[in-house]
Amino acid sequence: MKLPVESLINHFLRTYLSPFTAKDVCRMLTGVGVKASEEEIKDYLEFESLVFPLEKNLYITRAGAFTGYFFSFVPTAQEVNAQVFVAGDRCIPFVDAEVLSCALQFEYNGRMLPPENFSTDCNTARDLFSFFGDEYASQYIAADPLNKELNLASCEFELPSEVKLTGVSMKRIFKDCDFKYGDRFLCRVRDWNKGIIELFPLVAHRRNPFEMDSEDIERQHWNDVLEKALLESFDRMGPCSCIEEQLANVFYEKRRELCRSSCGSIHEFLNSARKVSMELFGVETRLWRHGESVPAVGKWNRGSLDAGSDGGVPVFELPDFVIDCFIHDQLYEKKDDVEALVNRMIPESMPITADERELFTLQIIHRNAILRKKYNWFADYHFGSIRHRALELYSQVGELVCEVDTASAELERLPQQELVTLSQLFTHVSRILEMIASDSDSAVNDTNAIQSSLEGMEYNFEDIRSQLLAAVEKIRINRFEVI
Numbered sequence: 001m002k003l004p005v006e007s008l009i010n011h012f013l014r015t016y017l018s019p020f021t022a023k024d025v026c027r028m029l030t031g032v033g034v035k036a037s038e039e040e041i042k043d044y045l046e047f048e049s050l051v052f053p054l055e056k057n058l059y060i061t062r063a064g065a066f067t068g069y070f071f072s073f074v075p076t077a078q079e080v081n082a083q084v085f086v087a088g089d090r091c092i093p094f095v096d097a098e099v100l101s102c103a104l105q106f107e108y109n110g111r112m113l114p115p116e117n118f119s120t121d122c123n124t125a126r127d128l129f130s131f132f133g134d135e136y137a138s139q140y141i142a143a144d145p146l147n148k149e150l151n152l153a154s155c156e157f158e159l160p161s162e163v164k165l166t167g168v169s170m171k172r173i174f175k176d177c178d179f180k181y182g183d184r185f186l187c188r189v190r191d192w193n194k195g196i197i198e199l200f201p202l203v204a205h206r207r208n209p210f211e212m213d214s215e216d217i218e219r220q221h222w223n224d225v226l227e228k229a230l231l232e233s234f235d236r237m238g239p240c241s242c243i244e245e246q247l248a249n250v251f252y253e254k255r256r257e258l259c260r261s262s263c264g265s266i267h268e269f270l271n272s273a274r275k276v277s278m279e280l281f282g283v284e285t286r287l288w289r290h291g292e293s294v295p296a297v298g299k300w301n302r303g304s305l306d307a308g309s310d311g312g313v314p315v316f317e318l319p320d321f322v323i324d325c326f327i328h329d330q331l332y333e334k335k336d337d338v339e340a341l342v343n344r345m346i347p348e349s350m351p352i353t354a355d356e357r358e359l360f361t362l363q364i365i366h367r368n369a370i371l372r373k374k375y376n377w378f379a380d381y382h383f384g385s386i387r388h389r390a391l392e393l394y395s396q397v398g399e400l401v402c403e404v405d406t407a408s409a410e411l412e413r414l415p416q417q418e419l420v421t422l423s424q425l426f427t428h429v430s431r432i433l434e435m436i437a438s439d440s441d442s443a444v445n446d447t448n449a450i451q452s453s454l455e456g457m458e459y460n461f462e463d464i465r466s467q468l469l470a471a472v473e474k475i476r477i478n479r480f481e482v483i
Contacts, residue, residue, distance in 0.1 A: 296411065
């Protein structure tokens with residue numbers, strides 16, 4: 001589909017609140033003079049993060065799933081004393097995860113609350129962004145406009161001891177009610193597309209803190225429902241791509257029980273939960289069973305892995321941006337050897353037929369001729385060396401992936417965290433190559449950050465390589481029986 005069609009669909013998905021079918025999207029496009037087939041729309045929606053698939057070929061948008069449903073959070077003592085709160089990760093998963101939380105708008109009694117600066121120590125700041133993953137919290141904090149002078153790459157991605165955050169003023173609320181530390185805000189998304197959230201202060205009855213009342217009992221039930229739902233989701237969906245996706249699926253499925261006016265908050269839940277906690281997932285963080293490492297293989301993906309290991313030879317293909325990066329790298333080194341170029345692109349252990357190799361070589365010859373005509377060596381100086389370094393890592397990671405694939409029928413016997421890290425490294429280095437291939441201004445400005453990321457990935461790769469190769473070799477040896 002062309003970009004204008006994607007833009008129209010994107011607007012539809014950000015604003016439409018009722019369940020719909022692919023046919024409904026086709027009708028919408030037809031109404032504005034754009035033709036698209038129902039199958040094409042289904043293919044588009046299958047990989048679209050803005051929708052949840054329902055039964056009977058129905059879908060619902062994130063906007064439709066969470067608009068009007070309740071969630072809550074309790075401001076910290078520091079925030080209450082400053083009469084400011086920071087949105088941070090507290091609106092996950094009810095708002096657009098692609099929008100910085102400092103850009104969200106909070107409405108109280110029909111009026112928008114004004115922004116206000118909030119200064120705090122780096123550890124408190126990180127806690128306010130923990131559901132984005134501890135490994136990404138610093139980047140979200142640095143993305144706040146108040147920290148535009150902060151260059152994480154220059155200080156090895158470590159935050160200064162004190163940081164500034166864009167907060168939301170609570171002064172108007174304090175004038176209207178006796179809001180104290182321990183009280184909470186009940187929230188409801190009014191406009192998902194614009195990021196507008198209604199805010200309702202809930203002032204607790206001042207009572208003996210050692211006595212439980214009906215509110216405590218209801219929130220304990222809320223915690224129990226959330227814990228059970230998360231444990232079920234771990235078996236059914238695995239660790240998902242991020243914490244936000246895990247929570248989005250659970251809260252949508254259990255919205256009638258979890259999104260009530262008596263709801264608790266996810267932060268409170270994790271502080272008291274016994275069976276669920278933040279756990280390492282390779283070099284990232286996920287919600288998982290308390291005290292357990294998040295595995296790469298489980299009930300959620302065992303079937304698909306078995307289906308993929310049927311003994312057939314996979315068709316070799318590379319993303320276009322990776323092919324372009326390999327060709328540009330050879331041009332930067334002032335070489336012209338298509339055979340050597342093809343050999344670099346195809347891992348040695350990759351099973352590939354002679355016909356597939358010949359077809360791939362013809363593709364490279366054609367693409368190489370196109371790129372060579374418009375290549376400017378002097379304009380490529382800012383990416384030349386960093387692209388070469390990224391490609392070296394990509395090739396090494398790809399080779400190890402192929403080695404691991406030979407044990408695909410017995411992946412549970414491989415070290416799980418190392419296997420997860422390998423998958424993440426492949427994803428991250430691919431994103432770096434895609435960014436370099438785009439030649440965007442942001443990529444040019446982020447070369448120092450890319451260099452730092454590559455250094456960390458190279459270290460992680462060397463850390464897992466020997467362990468995975470040893471485990472694969474052990475599986476190979478065990479396949480042979482002495483007769």
